[in-house]
Amino acid sequence: MRISVIGCGYLGAVHAACMAKLGHDVVGIDVDARKIEELAAGRAPFYEPALEELLKEVQEKGRLSFSTDLAAAEGSKLHFVCVGTPQKKGENAADLTFVDAAVKGLLPYLAPGDVVVGKSTVPVGTAGRLAELVQAQQPGAHLAWNPEFLREGHAVSDTLSPDRFVYGVSDGSEDHPAVSILDEVYSTSIASGTPRLVTDHPTAELVKTAANSFLATKISFINAMAELCEAAGADVTQLADAIGIDDRIGRKFLNAGIGFGGGCLPKDIRAFMARAGELGADQALTFLREVDAINMRRRSRVVELTRELCGGSLLGARITVLGAAFKPDSDDVRDSPALSIAAQLQLQGAVVTVTDPKALPNAARRFPELQYETDTSAAVLKADALLLLTEWQEYRDLNPYELVESVSSPRVLDGRNVLDAAKWRAAGWIYRGLGRP
Ligand code: UGA
Numbered sequence: 001m002r003i004s005v006i007g008c009g010y011l012g013a014v015h016a017a018c019m020a021k022l023g024h025d026v027v028g029i030d031v032d033a034r035k036i037e038e039l040a041a042g043r044a045p046f047y048e049p050a051l052e053e054l055l056k057e058v059q060e061k062g063r064l065s066f067s068t069d070l071a072a073a074e075g076s077k078l079h080f081v082c083v084g085t086p087q088k089k090g091e092n093a094a095d096l097t098f099v100d101a102a103v104k105g106l107l108p109y110l111a112p113g114d115v116v117v118g119k120s121t122v123p124v125g126t127a128g129r130l131a132e133l134v135q136a137q138q139p140g141a142h143l144a145w146n147p148e149f150l151r152e153g154h155a156v157s158d159t160l161s162p163d164r165f166v167y168g169v170s171d172g173s174e175d176h177p178a179v180s181i182l183d184e185v186y187s188t189s190i191a192s193g194t195p196r197l198v199t200d201h202p203t204a205e206l207v208k209t210a211a212n213s214f215l216a217t218k219i220s221f222i223n224a225m226a227e228l229c230e231a232a233g234a235d236v237t238q239l240a241d242a243i244g245i246d247d248r249i250g251r252k253f254l255n256a257g258i259g260f261g262g263g264c265l266p267k268d269i270r271a272f273m274a275r276a277g278e279l280g281a282d283q284a285l286t287f288l289r290e291v292d293a294i295n296m297r298r299r300s301r302v303v304e305l306t307r308e309l310c311g312g313s314l315l316g317a318r319i320t321v322l323g324a325a326f327k328p329d330s331d332d333v334r335d336s337p338a339l340s341i342a343a344q345l346q347l348q349g350a351v352v353t354v355t356d357p358k359a360l361p362n363a364a365r366r367f368p369e370l371q372y373e374t375d376t377s378a379a380v381l382k383a384d385a386l387l388l389l390t391e392w393q394e395y396r397d398l399n400p401y402e403l404v405e406s407v408s409s410p411r412v413l414d415g416r417n418v419l420d421a422a423k424w425r426a427a428g429w430i431y432r433g434l435g436r437p
Contacts, residue, residue, distance in 0.1 A: 007082040014150065023063075026064045047359075082148075114140075161194070167182050169201070172199055174198050216288070219253055220260075322387065385413060395418075
């Protein structure tokens with residue numbers, strides 16, 4: 001099938017490459033000429049495991065091309081809209097400028113039978129509004145909302161083998177023409193039994209925001225338990241293991257630590273609250289304000305703990321922050337709790353060095369005032385305290401016995417509760433976890 005993918009960021013670049021891998025003929029379109037140039041040369045403009053190999057493979061087969069011109073979408077049967085919906089400056093609501101521009105820009109190129117497929121995370125009601133635009137321009141075309149659930153760091157495998165498909169179509173019916181076209185595009189996964197749900201537009205939009213809100217709530221729940229564990233002298237990691245065995249609760253996303261960040265969870269719960277307010281249903285989501293507050297409190301808690309760890313003052317303390325990305329296997333620093341903590345420590349007088357295997361160029365653009373060091377051994381040299389804030393495998397694997405020789409004072413704050421506390425203590429370190437005695 002001929003497919004266009006509008007927007008080649010984290011979502012679109014991966015989606016375009018994966019659709020080509022599934023055997024479709026794909027054109028990726030983006031207004032950013034530099035990004036398109038990189039992608040066309042088979043280079044991923046951001047770090048995502050397995051993406052670069054895939055880009056090269058499908059381009060060699062001639063299945064994937066790139067353009068900055070929306071006219072390249074003409075002739076495609078499916079048009080995936082994968083542009084960003086960031087938080088509006090100074091407001092909680094989502095900024096729909098890019099989604100609106102993508103759909104409006106596509107209109108002149110739509111033919112009867114075409115399907116515009118929204119994948120971006122949008123406030124409920126957006127699909128209905130955009131479907132009217134599509135209908136007005138090309139009555140024979142359709143608009144469906146097909147939210148994406150991929151995780152950064154696992155984006156390629158999540159796209160090739162998703163755990164479910166949701167198709168939001170205007171009448172919510174299995175017989176809607178867009179349903180069979182989407183089934184055809186995803187035939188490999190559908191044939192292997194991946195569940196597929198057909199809903200109306202608002203339900204499909206809400207599925208995505210509800211899923212991200214639930215995940216954010218789960219993380220903040222366990223972080224609230226961490227606060228209690230700290231107050232009561234209990235261990236939140238054991239608590240999570242014990243409650244997680246109950247499969248109604250589940251152990252996944254119950255890792256207490258410095259909280260959630262990234263380009264999705266934080267802005268999605270805020271946009272959801274803003275939209276609920278517009279719909280007169282704000283009371284239903286007031287709990288998300290608490291979820292956000294618990295999450296933000298983690299960052300100040302780590303600053304306080306670091307101060308304690310350094311003997312009561314941060315002034316002049318040499319702090320090494322291990323990890324800058326918002327999560328491992330990503331170079332994304334959008335709303336990264338690790339970087340936000342590093343910046344706060346620096347503001348309070350500490351001398352902060354940040355290291356990360358992939359995210360340093362992005363981090364340096366975001367916080368140029370911090371000191372960056374690519375080499376872990378150089379970064380930890382003569383440190384007064386180490387803070388593990390993004391749990392890259394290489395930081396989990398650090399040998400506390402070797403490391404103790406490099407630092408000035410053996411103090412470690414494990415912001416993700418991933419280190420073996422007993423082993424670090426045995427090697428002579430003062431170890432602090434979050435929500436652990
Ligand atoms: C999230 C969702 O998990 C995806 O399903 C969704 O498609 C995506 O947003 C999106 O809306 O596009 P992502 O932002 O890649 O994916 O990251 P997550 O894996 O959800 O992690 C988010 C944050 O929560 C990270 O900062 C991570 O470190 C933190 N986290 C995660 C915890 O603090 N504890 C946990 O137990 C799990």
